[in-house]
Amino acid sequence: MAVVGASADTSKWGGDVSARLVRSETDRPVYLVNRNGGEMHGRAAYTSLSELPETPELVILAMPATAFEATLDEALALGSKAFVALFAGLGETGPEGAARERLAAARLRAAGALMIGPNCMGLTDHSTGLQAVAYLDVPQGAIGLVSQSGAMGEEFVARARAWGCGFSRYVTLGNQADVGIAEVLQGFVDHEATQVVALYAEGLREGRGLAEAAARVVAAGRPVVLLAPGRSAAGARAARSHTGSLASSEAVLDAVCRATGVLRVDTPQELFEATVALLGAPRPRGRRVAVLTEGGGHGGIAADALVAAGLRVPAFGAALLGRLREALPGSAGANPLDFALGTTDPGAYARGLAVVAAADEVDAVFAVGQLGYWAARFPEFGDLVAAEVEGAEGMVTSARAAGKPLVVSTVYPAAAPAVRLRAAGVPVYREIASAVGALGVLIRAAEATPSGVPRLPSPAAALTGAPDYWQAREALAAAGLAVVEGRRVTGAGEALAAARELGYPVALKALGHLHKSDAGAVALGLDDDDALLAALADFEARLAPPACVVERMAALDEGIELIVGCRRDPLFGPVALVGSGGVYAELLRDTRTALAPLGVGEAQSLLAELRAAPLLSGARGRPALDIAAAAVAAAAVSRFAAAHPEVEEVEVNPLLVLPSGALALDARIVLGAADDGARRPEVEER
Amino acid sequence: MAVVGASADTSKWGGDVSARLVRSETDRPVYLVNRNGGEMHGRAAYTSLSELPETPELVILAMPATAFEATLDEALALGSKAFVALFAGLGETGPEGAARERLAAARLRAAGALMIGPNCMGLTDHSTGLQAVAYLDVPQGAIGLVSQSGAMGEEFVARARAWGCGFSRYVTLGNQADVGIAEVLQGFVDHEATQVVALYAEGLREGRGLAEAAARVVAAGRPVVLLAPGRSAAGARAARSHTGSLASSEAVLDAVCRATGVLRVDTPQELFEATVALLGAPRPRGRRVAVLTEGGGHGGIAADALVAAGLRVPAFGAALLGRLREALPGSAGANPLDFALGTTDPGAYARGLAVVAAADEVDAVFAVGQLGYWAARFPEFGDLVAAEVEGAEGMVTSARAAGKPLVVSTVYPAAAPAVRLRAAGVPVYREIASAVGALGVLIRAAEATPSGVPRLPSPAAALTGAPDYWQAREALAAAGLAVVEGRRVTGAGEALAAARELGYPVALKALGHLHKSDAGAVALGLDDDDALLAALADFEARLAPPACVVERMAALDEGIELIVGCRRDPLFGPVALVGSGGVYAELLRDTRTALAPLGVGEAQSLLAELRAAPLLSGARGRPALDIAAAAVAAAAVSRFAAAHPEVEEVEVNPLLVLPSGALALDARIVLGAADDGARRPEVEER
Secondary structure, three states: OEEEOOOOOOOOHHHHHHHHHHHOOOOOOOEEEOOOOOEEOOEEOEOOHHHOOOOOOEEEEOOOHHHHHHHHHHHHHHOOOEEEEOOOOOHHHOHHHHHHHHHHHHHHHHOOOEEEOOOOOEEEEOOOOEEEEOOOOOOEEEEEEEEOOHHHHHHHHHHHHHHOOOEEEEEEOOOOOOOOHHHHHHOOOOOOOOOEEEEEOOOOOOHHHHHHHHHHHHHOOOOEEEEOOOOOHHHHHHHHHHHOOOOOOHHHHHHHHHHHOOEEEOOHHHHHHHHHHHHHOOOOOOOEEEEEEOOOOHHHHHHHHHHHOOOEOOOOOHHHHHHHHHHOOOOEOOOOEEOOOOOOOOOHHHHHHHHHHOOOOOOEEEEEEOOOHHHHHOOOOHHHHHHHHHHHHHHHHHHHHHOOOEEEEEOOOOOHHHHHHHHOOOOEEOOHHHHHHHHHHHHHHHHOOOOOOOOOOOOOOOOOOOOOHHHHHHHHHHOOOOEOOEEEEOHHHHHHHHHHHHOOOEEEEEOOOOOOOOOOOEEEEEOOHHHHHHHHHHHHHHOOOOOEEEEEOOOHHHOEEEEEEEEEEOOOEEEEEEEEOOOOHHHHOOEEEEEOOOOHHHHHHHHHHOOOHHHHOOOOOOOOOOHHHHHHHHHHHHHHHHOOOOEEEEEEEEEEEOOOOEEEOOEEEEEOOOOOOOOOOOOOOO | OEEEOOOOOOOOHHHHHHHHHHHOOOOOOOEEEOOOOOEEOOEEOEOOHHHOOOOOOEEEEOOOHHHHHHHHHHHHHHOOOEEEEOOOOOHHHOHHHHHHHHHHHHHHHHOOOEEEOOOOOEEEEOOOOEEEEOOOOOOEEEEEEEEOOHHHHHHHHHHHHHHOOOEEEEEEOOOOOOOOHHHHHHOOOOOOOOOEEEEEOOOOOOHHHHHHHHHHHHHOOOOEEEEOOOOOHHHHHHHHHHHOOOOOOHHHHHHHHHHHOOEEEOOHHHHHHHHHHHHHOOOOOOOEEEEEEOOOOHHHHHHHHHHHOOOEOOOOOHHHHHHHHHHOOOOEOOOOEEOOOOOOOOOHHHHHHHHHHOOOOOOEEEEEEOOOHHHHHOOOOHHHHHHHHHHHHHHHHHHHHHOOOEEEEEOOOOOHHHHHHHHOOOOEEOOHHHHHHHHHHHHHHHHOOOOOOOOOOOOOOOOOOOOOHHHHHHHHHHOOOOEOOEEEEOHHHHHHHHHHHHOOOEEEEEOOOOOOOOOOOEEEEEOOHHHHHHHHHHHHHHOOOOOEEEEEOOOHHHOEEEEEEEEEEOOOEEEEEEEEOOOOHHHHOOEEEEEOOOOHHHHHHHHHHOOOHHHHOOOOOOOOOOHHHHHHHHHHHHHHHHOOOOEEEEEEEEEEEOOOOEEEOOOEEEEOOOOOOOOOOOOOOO
């Protein structure tokens, strides 16, 4: 290994990283390079790479950006194949720096070499003994961390140290001039030392390639937890200003998580807390949580938080309660179970857990309160402290025997019993919210059934010119969408003939206006010839449409209105959407998304997750509606959009779901750029 | 002061509390009483209260519950007027213990004495130098804490110690045999040393009396933060099993908070973090938050979290951005503002804050990231550490000068700069979520406009017997509710006459069924005589109703359906509700509650907060609806219920709000017990 830009001054990156490398030097020699030479960290610096006694396998670039290309050329000429670029000042500063990065990446690929960075804080791989991180020693463990930001990586390490866990592989990526997230993720697929992968990303510019790599890691039994800011406009703006990354919208990230099984979180705290939960605990078989507490009100607060998070805290059955009262005389409550002992019996948690963990009616256990009270508050009472630690051992034994997750929150997370539990893989948090979040993520991991990243079909013959409403109807009907019956008409005669054929009441729509409702180009519920002719005359006077469409009026009050559509994301390509329609749709914010194209089964799953799903399945005395037909419609729209890279957006609004069938009552197709935008898989083997 | 049940063994309550009192003894003598006498904590114990050289003003009861009544009688006979009962084993154990508590309370009141507890952990009042808490020294400060649970109090103190703040008055109440929450709250109204009150309560059994006391504390400029478990059924079950308290439903607590300005939180963490935010920071004038970060992605995450919490992170205007770029050359982003300096410039936060805090377009500032990096990570770089601390001073100065709240989250909350900020009243949190929660609570405190606890009217003449639908219509119409026009009819002749008078279409409803829809006792949209007669015949055949009601059909598609009603809570009496109606109502979970009776203005505020409010005010091209008429209806229903303590529930569903007017289309009144359940104010002066 060589450090270019090594320094004696450890307040500088080159100084700190070279001091660390020299300190941890094993049989892999560390060469320090500084163009001025000099003595540093107990050894002489070389003035260039060419002077070294051998070709370095790995070159750490800590010199200024100005010397980047010259250094890279020199190293590639010598035959070096791996680079870690710590220096900053290229892509993050603007287009010129980005262009230099692209040129360097091309040279690296041509030489069969790879580079992490620049503008990163290095990487550690404990499986190969590689430690090349500035300002940090990375403890060993089973977490794989991939962080675009060095500062986030550093923060994660601080949390891991406090918790008592560590990393199998730790990679900060910075500007990703060469190696990107997808390639690093791919490396975890068969990385035995890694149990869970934490990913911090300000942009997912590799699109579907990244999603496919993530899906493979998850499928290999290694959960992936993702923190990706940019849900809000301000958050997206920040990501752009920080690294120039394009943040994906929330809807698109939801679609990616659905396809891959990636678990998304919102803060660095959640990223860490979810990761450590997944590290140790088994997956629950259901959502029923038993809450144990020694009293003080923590049980009720925990129960409220669990229920608010979608978990269940059902009352214990009589038989289980009987066993509990025997094990814990004087205990109160039927879940939460309150030992009603205060902290006076340090063995109570273990005795309670032994009973509830073994019960069929319990999927997971949450021990909440003051575990470790004596160790933290009154270490002078040695017997009580010893009993607490022994109790912790007993808790571990019971949870393991039951194969169910045990999650703990205690006011005393640094006390000996808590340390013992964490060492055994039981997550012990300071806060109730953290423990509830951990149980939530365990449930999400257990319930996730990734649908997979769908293949994009070969492009169909492109649409030429923006389709009007009639063309949109025709194109989508040809793609398999059931559209309300209608006729394209010009003039009163054709209109009347169409209406009589279809049967009154009818709707009349003027062509040539994308937002027909806004333009007053739609007349509904026309009951007879007079009404139709009046509407037609009005349209012709106001809008002078090239033609109109006469449609049979659907029985709106017999069904429920949905929206189905598909929109093209610049990173992930076509993303399908289903949602509630009608006047309450915006209030409900009731939409679900998935990567397109959708299969019918996947579409049906999306529909079943809508908040309006009870209306579809016939709640409140209404008839059950044809969910299968709605799914067919959503799938057809998504297939169409996926096969038409020139389509920016397709929207069917409303799709009227009836007791039998689902009819598109309106549709529009908007064209965009010719590129479909999806980044196709491009993770190379090398 | 005397401790009865004093002990030499500090693992016992009587031992710990007496050791603490002896240690902190000032000019107020501490007498130890143990029925066996003996030497403890350097002094001889008396064997009974009667042996003491003077009558103790305050008696701390730490003996077993078996000796309670005898000890109390002895002390009351001596003339003692204040008791703190630490012992357990009465009310929390069942009805027998509760009965003993009631008897004791009566004796205390007869003697003009008062008692805290039993089953509590004591109290501290730094204004009077009183410290009578077991297992704990309570640091001095400006927080007033009232906790039903001693364990929660203890946890709060641990958090306060770590933060560096303390308590003016600290009261754990336990079983509240005598002194209850309302009385303690009342004591904070003019307690100069208290800036904010934190309240942990598992039940609010004093009902409106408690609400009135809380409202007075808030009105006196002392925010009250409330943690009350029991939102979920399991949480309520836990509260009941822990202290026998009856948890109030979420809807009722929302109503109480609206009336009083009390700020509700969900966990002990939030209780503490909200309290310390309110302790130091000024109230923001609006929701616009400026986010400052030194980079690393924290800015985007913070922005996402702020927006998710309902705060705003608007982009800075050009003039402000210009001033920022001048103060921080190379900084990026327009809010979040990223210094793009990493941690290399310890003065950047202060320079950025000086500019943004002074800007009119900013209401509050959130500094997020790694403040204190050098102090925490590399204390050997003394100049950088000093510059960080100096930066913290500058931040305090700028925030104070602007009179705007500054909230900080940093990876290094224990470092010197963070300690300095907290000492100056700037809340510095470890987690982004905590800081966002703090800003949220500051906004809630600033925006709260408590409506006050309404007075219950004198009861009107009680309804006799359960009213049928017609009687409910009549009673509510008399109370001022606009009800759809209708006639009570028996037989076909009366029905036809009514329909012709009202005009078709009409609705027909059979009397005698509370849930008319479920019983098939409603026929809507009857267009002519034949339809009406058919419906009538069907009702008579199936339901044999004593009579029916013929009503004019309302124009359902011209308005929006709401639910308005009022329900009697066992603690707080009548609670009014307004909500969205119709098929989407349950999905929207769109209800608001307030203590009844409601004024019309208050009803209008409730309606404006509904998620469906945009539909009422005319969104999506629809006409604006008559919100004022809907408010009149809600107020009338609430006045009626408040005047009828025998009424358990009134529900008008739907109330059809039209462009002009609001019509009740259905109504029901359910009677309950004769008592209206509201605990009237009973805080006595003494």
